[in-house]
Amino acid sequence: MRVLVALGGNAMTAADGSATPAAQIAAVTTAARHIATLVTAGHDVVLTHGNGPQVGNLLVKNEIAASVVPPVPLDWCGAQTQGTIGFILLNALDRALTAAGSDRRPAAIVTRTLVDRDDPGFTRPTKPVGRYLPADEAQTLIAHGQTWEDRGERGWRRVVASPEPLEVLDAPVVRALLDAGMIVVANGGGGIPVVREPDGSLRGVEAVIDKDLGAVVLAEAVGAETLVIATDVENAVVGWGTAQARPLGEVGVGELRELAGQGHFASGSMGPKVEAACRFVEASGHRSVITSLERIADALDGNAGTVVRPD
Template sequence: MTVPQRVVVALGGNAMTGPDGSATPRAQREAIAVAARHVAAVVGLGVAVVVTHGNGPQVGNLLVKNELAAHVVPPVPLDWNVAQTQATIGFTLADELDAALAAGGLPHRTAALVTRTLVDPDDPGFATPSKPVGRHLPREEAQRFLDLGQDWEDRGARGWRRVVASPEPRSVVDAPAIHALVDAGFVVVCAGGGGIPVVDDDVAGRALRGVEAVIDKDLTAALLAREVAADTLVIATDVPQVQVGFGTPSARPLQRVSAGEMRAHAAAGQFARGSMGPKVEAALRFVEGGGRRAVITTLEHISDAVRDDDVGTVVTP
């Protein structure tokens, strides 16, 4: 196959924590260092690379801090939490990527960009918040956050959990800046956690403001890949290939598959909404929107996936 010219690599938020889920600063930096070495290997293929990442565990930790300190410090809105985790993960990834690139004898430098993603204020997701975030709490502890106007749901024996809107991403506001950095030779880290959700209150004046929401990181990765003119989207996950019939005796991995075939599998309910479903949907949106190929595979295989159609699950138009 022809090696692509520009690649977007989407890292999961769990790739930013320790193997046991530990989110101490040391565990996060060690995990990010491992991810950085794999991303540097992609850069070493001679392609321009844009990196985006998840932030679920990190936002969850910030929400716990908000809860514990709510009686002393006013909780900050969710868009602020996304911005804070973007900045923290971004600078750490930039540091570790710079080190990995230098160790590989590569001249590139890394730039991390705090990135906004435009959503529609009339998106139906705002009317029915459904994305669970943070930890479970007893009813009496959740009440103080209900009093602050947050949405919480009774999740049975586990307790109450906050739910937030998860609107569709419409555009990556800072795509022109990402383009400029890539064209200048930087490896760019951006759009973490799906991007900071913003709405446009004034179409003519571009009056943007943040909103309380969480955007699906994989769907933003597909949008980002199109908007920065990437020809390949690589989604790193914890399995080497997507499977149909997952968890059944008839389970089988998918290797090379057309968008039409993958769309049919998705329509048949083959992919869980909370795990593989968004990754498959992101891959489909990218290739159906003009992308050349999308690959879903493990972090360890992302550089192989960029240059080899026999690695991971490869989705083509």
């Protein structure tokens, strides 16, 4: 089947969250071995990935150099991380596929995602990015047009828009490569956010798109039959952190919506993954899976993870 795998941040960094080049290469190498098992099982695979730690590193460089050179805009940061992560994924996938005896090869696409130029997030940004800074350093960046908020004792933090993804503009290229037998890396970080101007031209914007919601839009566009959201736990859990905690196995999308409405999934962690899984199932009529990277092959066979099915 055609499978879209959304790799979480844990697949891009070391276990302690460090994002040194060596740590990223090691983590991606491990991820590639798991992806290769899907390819050798006969699946068409498209990958998307998070980029939070990598963009965070670029923002630190922006901050340090802000008094010397203008900061690189956030859409450029997204493009740079798509290129860098795509590069190390290509190398890792080449090695893993060769070791698995497969002659299929990967490709990476710098990918744009269309958002609404009138999305309310652009007038009321709320998504925090980067690190906390003292007021004087934040003021330097505010002078460059960025929005920063005073967060009290911890300092100031930048906030940006997090608009809804509407369309993956480069999906036709991704689909053509999939049809040609390639394993495709695309839409990293939810895609580079762009808006369409009244004259029809496109313009990059300072925003962050949720990676899992962007994965849904891409999955629909390329005709994926399963969306796999790979994270650092094997299942979504009801009652997380309580004595009544229980992992979810197979679950209907309606029941999962009810559980989400009851507040079982934290907005900063499992919540967006559950929302993405529900959106895909509701829009496509196919299933979605939330599980750990190590269990994705088992999850596709129905033997692991939280499998979300149509009602």
